[in-house]
Amino acid sequence: MKTHILLTGSSRGIGAATAALLGDDARVTLVGQGTRSGIPADFTDPAAPQALWQQALDALDGRIDVLINNAGIFEANPLDAAHDDWVEGWERTMRVNLTASAELCRLAVRHWQERKSGGRIVNVASRAAYRGDSPAHWHYAASKAGMVGMTKSIARGYAGEGILAFAICPGFTMTGMAEDYLASRGGDKLLADIPLGRVASPEEIAAIAKFCALDAPPSMTGAVLDANGASYVR
Ligand SMILES: NC(=O)c1ccc[n+]([C@@H]2O[C@H](COP(=O)([O-])OP(=O)(O)OC[C@H]3O[C@@H](n4cnc5c(N)ncnc54)[C@H](OP(=O)(O)O)[C@@H]3O)[C@@H](O)[C@H]2O)c1
Secondary structure (H helix, E strand, O other), rough: OEEEEEEEOOOOOHHHHHEEEHHOOOOEEEEEEEEOOOOEEEOOOOHHHHHHHHHHHHHHHOOOEEEEEEEOOOOOOOOOOOOHHHHHHHHHHHHHHHHHHHHHHHHHHHHHHOOOEEEEEEEEOOHHHHHHHOOHHHHHHHHHHHHHHHHHHHHHHHHHOOEEEEEEEEEEEOOHHHHHHHEEEEEEHHHOOOHHHOOHHHHHHHHHHHHHHHHHOOOHHEEEEEEEOOOOOO
């Protein structure tokens, strides 16, 4: 029986690399999501995560075994913006990065409880969850720290039912998201902060996501995997 996987944010960057890696694995049937590709779902719309879950279930014969929450945004929210704009920016990032992931996690856990089947969640968080981020990105760091806390709660709450949860914390990874940031903050200075001497490739993060999705031993549930070139060692 093939493993049915719902992967969010599969259109670009880490998600596209993960989709390519999983798509090459004969053990897997994959459904991807993007705002513009795969099953379209825009997580700024509060109705989108639940609708996506249902569409993914329909596309996968009513069974999802693995959920990979990878979709995310990294938008600047300057402290000196008008108050209402700042709050709106905060809520937008929370909704896309954390609330949408939480809704999908909840639907997945309930799906597996009903089926008494077990399942796996892989949440793509960030180094920012532990290290914090720039002054314009409080919300980003908080959303990713929220993902880590949620992942650990799921791991602890449902391990006895065979429901496993993992979080991945990439540092800079060479996607559109990192390119914008490197350009805005001075690439050389940032690279000097990474002992490995380079940012991660999307394929490296994809390899970790695939491992968690398919092969990581159950005793690893609750693990948070860092991939940051030793730029932040906990
Ligand atoms: N790149 C890094 O340096 C880095 C570091 C740490 C953590 N991460 C995390 O890794 C994950 C993937 O990042 P990435 O660098 O691959 O990003 P990316 O290249 O910017 O791709 C983002 C993905 O998320 C989807 N997405 C964006 N806004 C969405 C929305 N409103 N609703 C639904 N989907 C939406 C995009 O879909 P569309 O193409 O359809 O818009 C795209 O597939 C994110 O959670 C990010 O926070 C990245």
